[in-house]
Amino acid sequence: MAMITMQEVTKSYRGPGGLVRVLKGVDLRIEAGEFVAVMGPSGCGKSTLLSLIGLLSAPTKGSIVIDGAETAGLREKERTRLRAEKAGFVFQFPSLVSTLDVRENVLLPLILTGRTEEGHRRRADALLEAVGLGGRGKERTYQLSGGEQRRVALARALLLDPPLLLADEPTGALDHESAHEMLQLLQDANGRGRTVVMVTHDRDLARQAHRVLMLRDGVMAE
Numbered sequence: 001m002a003m004i005t006m007q008e009v010t011k012s013y014r015g016p017g018g019l020v021r022v023l024k025g026v027d028l029r030i031e032a033g034e035f036v037a038v039m040g041p042s043g044c045g046k047s048t049l050l051s052l053i054g055l056l057s058a059p060t061k062g063s064i065v066i067d068g069a070e071t072a073g074l075r076e077k078e079r080t081r082l083r084a085e086k087a088g089f090v091f092q093f094p095s096l097v098s099t100l101d102v103r104e105n106v107l108l109p110l111i112l113t114g115r116t117e118e119g120h121r122r123r124a125d126a127l128l129e130a131v132g133l134g135g136r137g138k139e140r141t142y143q144l145s146g147g148e149q150r151r152v153a154l155a156r157a158l159l160l161d162p163p164l165l166l167a168d169e170p171t172g173a174l175d176h177e178s179a180h181e182m183l184q185l186l187q188d189a190n191g192r193g194r195t196v197v198m199v200t201h202d203r204d205l206a207r208q209a210h211r212v213l214m215l216r217d218g219v220m221a222e
């Protein structure tokens with residue numbers, strides 16, 4: 001079953017010098033349960049592709065079906081709901097909230113919807129345990145290392161149990177050991193049935209995926 005299908009997807013940005021066409025007709029299909037790496041030269045549109053898959057932005061043209069739902073033409077509100085339901089994000093810069101503690105950061109998706117209950121707090125603690133941060137829920141995020149902050153972001157991404165995990169340079173600027181741990185955690189999530197799409201410049205990391213997609217000149221080449 002397909003988790004992601006894109007057909008003739010284009011994305012242009014309005015720049016100072018006119019329209020910049022980043023994606024020029026991307027077709028792809030990613031099956032449920034796959035672990036896919038996306039590579040390509042700097043500026044070729046990898047992050048743009050990921051933001052389209054994660055419903056952070058809308059395509060200029062084309063069809064994007066996520067887990068059976070056509071997303072083209074959705075209103076912002078529906079897009080936001082679908083995003084919360086379907087996708088968890090792990091970015092190089094994990095945008096944690098420094099005024100909240102570690103556990104509250106994991107709970108953020110629920111805090112934003114005003115729905116935290118005791119069961120959720122237990123789930124947050126279990127997720128922190130799973131990413132190797134058990135017992136550290138009360139710490140402030142700025143006291144954590146880069147790798148630890150990334151793992152808090154991963155726990156947060158898993159909180160609502162989304163079928164799709166989207167990682168943009170998830171190991172960027174991490175030391176070898178932390179990078180390896182991060183990959184392992186993504187692979188664990190994949191082993192539990194999540195579809196993982198990971199943007200990376202790192203060939204060794206990409207080799208760990210089931211499949212590598214190459215984005216070049218605005219189109220996809222395997």
Ligand SMILES: Nc1ncnc2c1ncn2[C@@H]1O[C@H](COP(=O)(O)OP(=O)(O)OP(=O)(O)O)[C@@H](O)[C@H]1O
Binds near residue numbers: 013014015020044046
């Ligand atoms: N919001 C935006 N507004 C205008 N231009 C943008 C915007 N986001 C991205 N771009 C442009 O689109 C192009 C692709 O950017 P994108 O970040 O998707 O590339 P990338 O392949 O992820 O790059 P890198 O590997 O360097 O992170 C770049 O030329 C960038 O300047």
